[in-house]
Amino acid sequence: GAGVSQSPSNKVTEKGKDVELRCDPISGHTALYWYRQSLGQGLEFLIYFQGNSAPDKSGLPSDRFSAERTGGSVSTLTIQRTQQEDSAVYLCASSLVQGAEKLFFGSGTQLSVL
């Protein structure tokens, strides 16, 4: 597609349920990022994929969070046993080359945990 696509755009779930968020990066982009934007907060880095290298998971807030990237393209962010503090906008971004000089962001998934 023309841009980074994220789905769903909105997700409402109950506390304790698992959720999966999907990101389709721009075709050919080797780097993929997940960020989280909580109300009144800046963008918080979660995880970074670059090609076939091991991902940088240093931003994941707990072991309830995981992400994978299949075939170097589509990525899925999974949150297990969701908590109310997980409510946020989850943003995916991709870039053509390694390094973050120019990121292309999706419109995000608004996650609400009731």
Place this chain on the structure above:
Amino acid sequence: GNSVTQMEGPVTLSEEAFLTINCTYTATGYPSLFWYVQYPGEGLQLLLKATKADDKGSNKGFEATYRKETTSFHLEKGSVQVSDSAVYFCALQRSQGAQKLVFGQGTRLTINP
């Protein structure tokens, strides 16, 4: 650690007013600095950047100068338009080729006709 602090919003201005959105940073070494913009219903997109001290980034009438002495990268525009209404994010990259950006909290700008 590396961090970015932006002026708190929201900011509301009239069309043709002068805009300044303050951004200061804390970083070791020589970071690159960026402004990203998020228009309503769209993803963040790069507005401008500067990679070394005294560089000026510019785009769409916006400018920001990398001031190492004051660790700042304030965003300015001489005459804003309604279409500039958006959320603006200041960000730093620890060094060229570094893997991630550190973002500020964003400043919501509303321009009234």
